[in-house]
Amino acid sequence: MNDFSELEDQLGKLRPAQPSPDLTARIERALAAESSTPTAAVLPRERRFHLNWFSLGLGLAAAAALVLFAFLRLQQPLKKTSNVASTSPAPTTLTDQFVAAGLTQVVYHTRDEGLHFPNSSEQPMRRVRSQTRETFQWRNPKTGATLRISYPKENVSLIPVSGQ
Amino acid sequence: MQNVATDENWKTCFSQLAPGLVLFARQWTRSAADAEDVVQEAFVKFWRRHHDISNRGLLYATVRSIALDFIRRDSRRARREATALSDVEPIVQPAFDIEDDSQRALVAALDLLPQEQREVLVMKIWNELTFTEIASALEISQNTAASRYRYALAALKKNLSPAL
Numbered sequence: 001m002n003d004f005s006e007l008e009d010q011l012g013k014l015r016p017a018q019p020s021p022d023l024t025a026r027i028e029r030a031l032a033a034e035s036s037t038p039t040a041a042v043l044p045r046e047r048r049f050h051l052n053w054f055s056l057g058l059g060l061a062a063a064a065a066l067v068l069f070a071f072l073r074l075q076q077p078l079k080k081t082s083n084v085a086s087t088s089p090a091p092t093t094l095t096d097q098f099v100a101a102g103l104t105q106v107v108y109h110t111r112d113e114g115l116h117f118p119n120s121s122e123q124p125m126r127r128v129r130s131q132t133r134e135t136f137q138w139r140n141p142k143t144g145a146t147l148r149i150s151y152p153k154e155n156v157s158l159i160p161v162s163g164q
Numbered sequence: 165m166q167n168v169a170t171d172e173n174w175k176t177c178f179s180q181l182a183p184g185l186v187l188f189a190r191q192w193t194r195s196a197a198d199a200e201d202v203v204q205e206a207f208v209k210f211w212r213r214h215h216d217i218s219n220r221g222l223l224y225a226t227v228r229s230i231a232l233d234f235i236r237r238d239s240r241r242a243r244r245e246a247t248a249l250s251d252v253e254p255i256v257q258p259a260f261d262i263e264d265d266s267q268r269a270l271v272a273a274l275d276l277l278p279q280e281q282r283e284v285l286v287m288k289i290w291n292e293l294t295f296t297e298i299a300s301a302l303e304i305s306q307n308t309a310a311s312r313y314r315y316a317l318a319a320l321k322k323n324l325s326p327a328l
Contacts, residue, residue, distance in 0.1 A: 004317040007324070010270060011289045015261045016187040023182065023200050024175060030208045031174075 074144075098138035098147055107132045118158060125158040177217050178207060184291035185227055190259045191283055192231035198238070199231075206230045220293055221300030228283075228301065273323040281316035288313055 109131040115124040135150040182203065189199035189206075206227040215222055262268050274282060287293045287301065298309040 004314075004321065007317055007321050008289065010266070011285070011320075014267055014270060014290075016183040016290050017196065017259055017261055019182045019186045019196070019200055019203070023186075023204060024178060026200075027178065027204050027207055028175075030204065031211060 096140065096142045098140050098145075100136070101139040101146070102135075102137040104135040104137075105132055106135075115161060116158070124161050126161050128157045128159060130155045130157070174211060174217075181223075181291075184286075185224075187259055187290050188224060188283070188286050189227055189231050191279065191286065192228075192235055196259070198234065202231045202234050203227060205234075220291075221297040224287060224291070224293065224297070224301040225303075269324060270320070273320050276323065277316055277319055281312050281319065284309055284312040285316040 107130050111129045113127040113129055116127045117124055132153045132155065133150060134153050135148060137149075138147040139145070140147075185203045185207070186196065186199045189202040190196065193199045193202060206223070206229075209230070210223050210226045217223070260267065260271050262271060274285070277285065283302070284298055287298045288295075293301070295306045295309045295313070298304075299306040302309065
């Protein structure tokens, strides 16, 4: 017991005024007005996370199919190269080495820096600075694996300007 | 109050909680009718969101939140009415069923308590919430809730010492 037990008893004897009788009816009408409200007399359960086994199974099956598809796609180039090799004049035996397969050069910015006289030249030259991205690609014909290296590059070109 | 957590019938739940909920809401409203409107809105909102009725901290937090919204919505109307009725003695509906003068003095002393102490007292005495639930509803620590409760009782005891 504490110092306030008598006071708590006094407070406990105070009864809150009863709400008006129609309050429950008003709440019932408000709940009924909501079409999605479940049966009024049944306590709706709190929506918590619960595992949907069907969805989980479907998701796992889809993931497995995706992995299988990716695996088959990886295997495919090996078969193709062997088929191509038989009709190609290239050597019939494929080497397990990377061979150059392509070069891509993309100029994405060019700037004209005006006329210059480089190295005490008497003839003016126009300096053009261009920024490119080069991508080299190698391919291993035996495994179908590819190797790609990409890097930025800046070129400065001096273009002779004719006075005529 | 003991069966609230397991009772599946919302009317039963509500009939048990209603007096305490309305008393709780009365702290922020000027009339019992407004308090009932707050409780109705809060209970319907709480129920539609499928919250578990045993989560009383959340229920009282909902009532409190809607009561505070109600004050904000109602402030303009209140100012208008205060201007219009400035010469009229306001009719205050009793929040308790008062049986004698000592209870009347107790209620008067309750009205003098700071809001933060009174709301904890109302939740603890007439709604039988634990300090954990009170802390959850008011978003304060349990120690703070318990301290406010003790301060409230001390203030009441001090004010009522001749009467008790």
